[in-house]
Amino acid sequence: MNGQPHTRVTDPSGNVHTGSGPQYNNSHYYYDLRIDGSALSVSTKKATQTLAPDDLSRLRRHFVPPSGLGNARAKLSERGTVLLCGAPGSGRRSAALMLLWDPHRGPGRLHQLDEQDAEANGSVLDTGQIEAEDRMLLDLTSTDDDRVRQQLSALPHFRAVLRERGASLVIVMDFRQRQLVPAEFASFVVEVEGPEPLRVLKRTLLYEGVEPDAREWEAPRLTAFLSSAGTGTVAELAAAILHERQHGRPADTFALWRDRALAKLAPLERKEVVARIERLLGGTDAALVLTTALLPGARADFLESAAEDMLAVLRHPADDQPVLGRTALTARLNAFDARLGEGNRVELSDGFAAAARDYFWDNYPALRHQLVPWAERTVSAPALAKEERYAFVDRYVEQCLRVGTPEPVQDLVDRWTQPDSTQAEASMAARALTLGVLDRRHGSCFRRQIYDWARKPGLPPARAHVLVGVCRGALAASYPDQAVTRLLHLARRQRGAAAGEARDKLLELTGEDARLYRRALSALVGDAGAQQPVDSRLFIALAAPERLTAPQDGAPALIRGRRVREQLSEGWRRAFTQLPTEAWRRRLADWLDEAARNPAEREALLQVLVGSCDPQGSALTDMYGAVRKWASAAADRSCVFDAFWEACAAALGLEPSVTGREARA
Template sequence: MSERSSTRVEGAQGPMHTGSGNMYVTVGPDLGDPGRPSFRRIADDQLTWLRRVLVAPSGMGAARAELADTGTVILDGLPGSGRTSAARVLLRESHRDSGVFRELLPGEEGELSLTDPGLVGSGDRLLLDLSASDAARWAAARSGLPALRKAVHDQQARLVVVMPHGGVLESDLQRNRVVIDDPPGVNVFRRHLRMHGLPCEQYLRPDPTVDDFLRERRPMREIADFADLVRRARGATRAGDGFPQWCATALRSRADRRNDVAVLVARLRESPQRALLITVAMLHGAHADVIHRATQLLLGVTGSPPEEVPLLQRRDLAERLTEISAETGPDGHVRFTELDYDSAVRTHFWDHMPDLRQHLGVWTAHSVDLDGTHVTRGLRDGMVTQLAGQYLRTAHGEELASLAEEWSSTSASRAGLEAAVQALTCGLNDPAHGRHFRERVYQWCANRRLRGKFAQVLVQVCADVIASSHPDQALLRLYYLARREPDTTHALRALCELVDTSHRLRRRLLNRLAGPALSPAELDIFLSVCAPGPLTDPYDNGRALVEESAVRGALTACWRDVLGDLPPSGWQSQARRWLHTAAVGDRLGGILLDVLVDAADRCGSRRGAAFAALYASARDAECTAPFGSACAAETTDLLFQKICAAQGLGRPTTPPQAESARETES
């Protein structure tokens, strides 16, 4: 992470201070859990899994060759043929030491135009999925493809475009087009079963259920889902059942069960019965103790009166579970006796009791705060995911977003904040609603007044969810959050960590900061991301960021505001790092000094004071120079010469601070 000139204390028992500068004390629940895998790592794991389960479709070899030869391939094929999965695997196979995997979303807030050369970083692996685009969006993308392909070539990157089936393609792009055809369905099915750990002697035998399922053409996603149902049926069926029984159970679970559930609900007239049915559906597989406590919570949230029957005369949980076709297993966890019955129950209550929806949101918020041995992070996330799935399935994404904001705007617990993160994650990862949620997050970050701990939730989803595949959008949203956070540095730290992953992102942030005048918050952002190491670190063909004229201009503009608006105590720590780096003695060190001197030279009426403060900082830096005071003294002397040259003077014997003092006296 970039070093800063301030001191942060997190999770402290009380306030403390270790030196000059600002002090930030973070109090309250912190979502940064080092024991939890980040979504960036999860995204990489998903690409790895996809590569393992993909059966290469017809045309995959030609696509690999075209991508290796030209850096660009355009995939075409029927919907459901696995085009998008093939595209992601092609990019996963192109992994290099430099660059990142990113999905391009032209037209969204925070995304650069396809014609902007700053869109492509060295070695980047870019996916442009337009498989579901209409004619207008596809035409707009095609107009930008020539410039994008050139940038990809110049940066030695890789680009895979998934075009809409039957879309128009210009003649000069036809050579990059490769048609993807469905691989054999039975091979796809067996590959997924093998990756799920099923014994090959089971699924390699002919099975009439599988043959019947694969008789007609199926989309690759549907075959993968059926294989997953077989895996789950294996874990849920009785001992002694084999592969034919697992497949039959999986096929039955695909049947429409709306009528069955409707009949069951009509038979269960009492509130405790229906509350138990809903709870098992939302917390399917949870321990019986959790089911009992959550059921009581639901009865309370919906205003059901407490039972008046004496405790020992009430029906026990085993009897009540039998009424709803559920049971407690040997491990004490509760499941329906039929596979995927929980999904049908959730759908029924959501569709046919709309007045219950608001209560389910309140109940979920209370349930995630339950504690105990059997209440795990995975259980909480699963419950939120089931609720979010109903909102998204019925196109009520706006209500889900508002619910997440409400959960974290009050005095939320850590579990409540994690639930809000999970709800927004579900929306952001949903293919149909992801764009709306990214826009909603942008509006929150840039324009809305954020209450409670909601800013922490937004930092989490930007840094871990959006940044995993859309880092430019995450950069913009974290930048707005960092400008607005008054008492914490959550957004600033996440922003620094993000730009540390990419020279391209650091360049883009510096260009954004180089505006008319930096606000106090933007000054803090700049001082946090302008560490000299990343600026002088060679990349691509050995070039460093500070060698680029546009980057030097941005650095000069920002340092001008720093030197002109902040007292020396606010920036000397970062200036000391610049001076220590410059003391190495190479050409890049001279560029760093030029930037500092040029910035001071533009400080107007404070020009003399800025020169004096820079010189004083250089003298002070000699005491802590990592390469010795003699080398640092030479750097100070070189800085002095550059200051004199900027003032149009020969080398005077009077140091800048004395000159500044005489100017002030006169």
Template sequence: MSGGAHTWVGTAHGPVHAGTGDQYVQVQEKPDPWSFRRVADDHLAALRDTFVPPPGFAAARGRLRTTRTVFLDGTPGSGRSTTAAVLLAGLGAYRELLPGEEGEPGLREPDVVSRGDLLLLDLSAAGRDRWDALHPDLPALRASVREREAHLVVVVPHGEWLAGALRPFRAEIGRPDELGVLRRHLEVSEVPFSRFPVPAFSEFLGTDRTRSMAQLADFTDLVKAASEADTAGTLAAWADTALRSFRGRRTEVAAQVAGLGEAGQRALLLTVALLHGEHGDVVHAQAAELLRALGGPVDERPLLQREDLAERLSAVGARIGADGCVRFLVPGQDTEVREHFWDTMPEVRGSLGRWAAGLPEPLKPEAAAHLAAAHLRTGHPDALHELAASWCAKGAAEGAAHLLARGLRDPAHGRETRRWLYERTRARPSPTESLVLAQVCGNVLSLTHPFQALVRLHHLSRNEGGTRHGVAALRELVATDPRVLPQLVRRVLRDEHPADPRVFLDACPAEAVTEGAAEEVLACWSLVFGALPPPAWQPYAARWLHHAAASPLREVLLAVLVGAAAPLPRGRGALFAALYACARDAERAAPGDPARAAAVSEALLARLTAAQRAARTERGAVV
């Protein structure tokens, strides 16, 4: 938990967001590198497992369930953002509102709330100007939430005033019990403990008890690392070690690096920090690659005259464990070493990026996370985006995707990454970049900001050339999140982009159509009929008819096709004939019950006949 903003997400196809810092998850095996949604699920599971309800939580939860709206306040560091996430996650998958960004509706716009939505508006870090600008829109947002039977949690800047009509929905939380938070994290991390108090815990918390919930999570992670490095130790000893690491070992690490006179030793030290916990063979091979990337000398001594890996690791304060993996003896030293080299040797940054691009695919996500954290920590999201672009140029798609995913989840620089994605999807990306943009927008951004993902994937679908990554991701988004379909069809109808008829066919299957969206979908099909020849649209119409055969919306779907063709007087007869021929072909290839497929063809013919008669009657009336 923290008082800042982390990002956790919920179900595999629902948007969720919560608060900052890292949430640590213990899993039995590494997830697939592209499994952004599985990782999201793990984050939310860890959030729920480690959450300790603060004072006022029960009242806030009751207010949310009875009034559908809560304006949540609390002191910074009390876990406001995480509490808001847990409040909403208890009801299902939710999404975050970011008014003012590309693709995000304003708080007064009708699209901002869909029926049954769970919404988070986190303004915990908003300055006075932003709060004053958004505060007048909150009553309208609250009214939309009530009308559409949605739920809303707004995290307000601490101590800010609320308009009189909003005050009944205000809830304030206190700080949860710090020792309780430590105990919960230790339990989840499976760190054995026998008793409290532990002197190092008291020293860490201090008398003023002002540690943020994120700091508590980081500290207990260091306790966990200490317990793994010294399995025979005690909780008190692990806590002492963790406290030293938490306070920082910058001076010790600087002295350690200064004492390593050989380039090969420093390359090994940095490799262990970047690939901490990887197998010894991997560390050995990649240390040599890093030395080469940094221009270090080649060791020309005979093999048997060189130090073995265990000896070399000992010289840099690391060792090979019983599992064959390499770790530092001191918990947290990997972070300290990475930050030391990054901050004091800026000339190595470019070489590190090029070295990491050449890593085997299973290693790229970890290296990408470290490089992204370094760029973001030092306030250079632009350099992170340039690195991602360079990795795309080298074909390192998975690593580039992980760089950008980390940028999206960063509370301080996520907006810049979202903006960069917007600009890149409007350009003409390479095939590799198209794949990366589709993955990041479709599997990361869509979880928390589906409307922004829609806008970016729509641009990408128009501009990606011969690849189909963007339109495939757009189709998946439309299929899994029904809220975005109305906005997509409105964009197609509004923009009149030459690529949009084909984008619509690819991204809007019949399965995604609701009765409420039928009128606008009909208008899109009318664009298709007017812009494309029958061979281009008939395969899509056939799949549309296949779905209609088993759908309770059969008549609505048939009305869409016929209604889209009817207003086109030029060649209307030929168009009707092409539709009916398509239905007969679809009938022969239809899955399932042949009688039901034949019934669809007959129903379509009846509608076409009725439309033709109506057109003749209209012409007769005009004459």
């Protein structure tokens, strides 16, 4: 999309699920710029960061309890709080989720607290977030010691409110952080040790229908791999085995699936890989190695061109020999065991490619930032298929986050979401941002970046569109409260289609969760509300009466809550004073229609409307006229007008001097 918005079809194909995790099969439209759902899908490994019901159900099917889980469950039941400590790879986070998640338990919801929330001042343990029977997760494993102490200092007061409301809290900590726990909470600590890796692998594969002969579990290479594997690594191996089953030949056996998966995850000895690469470092072939490692399976001519472009970006001297005097491309590829396959595509073992990527990112820190413009251009090339682009983004983001440098990823997202961005660039930005949001160590950095961008008016259309998609997808699945806040900012500060899309996704998200609805309502009309006309317009969109009167998973309807009714009245008051009549007339009729259909909530609906008007002002008179006009259109509406008339009289502290029927006359 260059210049003015226009229709541009850059990828006519439908959604493709490129990972094994959940897929959000939605196409998002903005100025005819389409981001297909596969850009927002996540792998099984990344899905463990979300609280989506499908992901939690999958986790429960594959879960093998670590030692200590029974003790933790007993403490949580007795005290409502437990501090779960364990080493990396022990399954401590999965254990915490399984302690908290129960799809059949009461009205409370499972949600996780973000220790580095951009909106949190001081401790994230804010009692205002606690609702009845909530189940809350706080992961401190990547938090520095000072911040851990700060969070735990707020625990006494937080826990008191937690108990009052029948809620639960599990705090996940690294085993080294146990010394930071105050003495008064020492008895709340439970240490967990990871289950035996082979048990985890067997259980995961069993639920996917893989039941090999017992002897096939005894392969020496598998035993060696599992001897030092944590639960996350075992999950990767299981996913790799299932991938080989899906993409192999029908006659392939478990042994073949297993060995191919191990070859990917436990490649050649790193020393051998390093030796091969370092033999090539003196010339231009190092760029070819790195390019091929990032894009295995691409066409050979494209890889050669991309490697030459990398050299130019890095200001490396070009090969000034005549073309026919240079080493043949096939020989250069063979030097690091790459081969030409079908369609002139380059084949490189997964193990060598992974080791090569690690080598360059570990040993050449300056490359991490210098490669950004090269990555931007290379992956946007028309020669690459959509799946190849996404695979490149996955590998690039993985390396940047592995070595602790999220900035190049943020830079790429910025570059791919400019005013002239194409559909392919916006989709890659969405994918990179999704991977960043779900990263356990650096996710807060990307969530903060989304927050900062969302608060800026006039974003490039592609960026606003990408932010909406990521907020509704990955962020809503992992930190839905933050998704609501960021969608609100986008709906407030953007214009046109971007604002409309953010509003629609906000309504969709709050329509699924009463707690999120109350959060959005408080943000719009609470004490901290901006009190701007745009907030009133958003309030009118949010105030769908059927959403307010519907039962909430066994809990009373939203409008039964006193605080909700007060905020709704305040929202209507602002709408009446800030907006023209045509902006709220239709919604007022919706409320009156709902009052006619729903006698059980009629009084509450009308009390909210009457409560929004100053009894001594003109607003009540104007509303009276609007309700009277509505009631005159059909005889069966008289009961609503009569109830409204009585509510008006009560607001004025008067006994009705005439009946509702006389007032309608």
